[in-house]
């Protein structure tokens with residue numbers, strides 16, 4: 001039986017949250033120092049990976065400051081006839097929604113400095129998952145909103161592909177009850193498949 005006052009964690013236990021915060025700070029510093037020339041290599045590898053999939057619609061990512069810039073990938077996928085969608089960030093505690101992006105569409109400001117296309121809503125078949133840090137077991141860590149964790153939980157059939165620059169790798173990402181490892185992650189150097 002569960003003791004009456006034992007916490008039933010709806011979120012990460014405090015020790016895990018604290019450990020994540022330390023790893024997050026280290027990875028954000030690495031991201032900030034990264035060579036922007038690597039972004040083109042990452043885009044090329046992601047373009048090859050995604051165009052090899054039959055997905056009609058793909059959830060991409062519009063960059064926040066210091067992140068890898070995937071805008072060339074958005075253009076390449078659109079030019080290849082795929083529907084490109086970008087995330088719209090709701091209030092905390094809810095999954096992301098997605099709106100169709102086109103090269104000439106209007107972008108409007110969203111939460112946390114994000115930009116959102118003025119297009120119709122759509123759930124993409126394949127979803128690129130950004131991250132702040134990752135490890136070789138496929139664990140990922142984001143900015144701490146839990147948005148992608150909730151989105152993947154809400155849409156278990158979406159094919160999720162993580163992406164990162166190789167400088168964002170750490171030995172071990174602390175995990176909590178809601179974190180699910182990625183099955184695939186692409187960096188500018190390699191593609192990792194985690195069985």
Ligand SMILES: Nc1nc2c(c(=O)[nH]1)N(C=O)[C@@H](CNc1ccc(C(=O)N[C@@H](CCC(=O)O)C(=O)O)cc1)CN2
Nearest residue numbers: 028061062063064087089112114130142143145147148
């Ligand atoms: N490019 C991009 N878009 C994205 C995400 C992402 O990670 N990258 N998201 C992933 O979920 C969602 C937005 N979620 C976010 C949740 C929290 C913070 C946040 O707390 N930012 C801090 C700055 C962090 C730092 O650099 O130290 C802040 O605004 O204070 C940012 C994005 C959807 N769009």
Ligand SMILES: Nc1ncnc2c1ncn2[C@@H]1O[C@H](COP(=O)(O)OP(=O)(O)OP(=O)(O)O)[C@@H](O)[C@H]1O
Nearest residue numbers: 011012141142143144145146147148149150153178
């Ligand atoms: N499916 C979920 N249901 C309820 N709580 C969740 C879920 N996913 C994550 N959380 C909680 O949200 C909080 C933030 O999670 P976490 O620190 O793992 O976010 P993150 O992976 O850094 O962010 P993101 O997924 O947006 O990139 C944690 O307390 C976590 O337990």
